[in-house]
Amino acid sequence: MEEQIIICETLENGVSLITLNRPKVRNALNAELREKMASIFIQLNDDPQTKAIVLTGGDKVFAAGADINDFLTAKTVDIYLRRSEQYWDAINNCRKPIIAAVNGYALGGGCELAMHADIIVAGKSAKFGQPEIKIGLMPGAGGTQRLFRVLGKHKAMKLILTGDMISADAADQMGLVSEVVEDEATIKRTIEIAEQLAGYAPIALEQIKEVANLGVDMPLDAALALERKAFQVLFDTEDQKEGAKAFLEKRDANYKGQ
């Protein structure tokens, strides 16, 4: 049977697990893989059973970036017509929390993919980098922009200009990852966090994600107004009432996503 290059599993407790599966080429992101990943994200975004999404490349490697075979003869118009922004947009527009479980290399497009997640759990072996410069290229899926925003100018520029990799611990110190665990624990820990989030009120999670991501590039006054409006909107949800009631009745809340 032909091996699937990406696997999507529905776990218990509202968590969906996406695993990149091209281990022989270190999960290099070829067009087919990116297309399939995008359609999975679109599907999970509309799936009421999925409350949180875990994205991993498995135990050994996250992703070694774009598939360099695709770059050998491509001309500007070929790259343009691939319209790869649609694949990234599918992940970027996902309303549900995405948690990346990163072991091994997260390089180039792989590092950019990890940065599409809301939370990144890294195994000790994880290595992050934007090595595009080493093959005469530059980051093309947010590397120059997202790293700059997350790390600040001088840390980001060093990574992007040198193409050198950093360890999980260095990434942790710089704020590129949310936490570092032993390699054997990465996926388990990530699922644990996803299950925690899946137990919360879905609309509140979505609002946090939307406001945080939009607000970061807005003037502070406008971002605070956006937050205030989203906060107010939540008072019309049944889940907000259930949350308050459950707290006062000293019981677990039973959220319905309404």
Ligand code: CO8
């Ligand atoms: N593309 C295609 N094949 C790859 C890639 C890749 N990115 N990475 C590894 N492979 C292949 C190797 O060619 C090798 O194939 P073979 O077995 O046929 O020789 C196999 O995977 C195993 O690789 P290595 O023997 O090199 O394995 P190591 O464990 O020694 O090294 C590394 C792993 C460090 C990941 C190394 O393979 C490497 O440096 N890979 C290239 C990393 C890189 O330059 N990434 C950036 C690519 S450009 C990019 O991402 C631009 C993003 C723009 C937009 C996003 C689009 C998705």
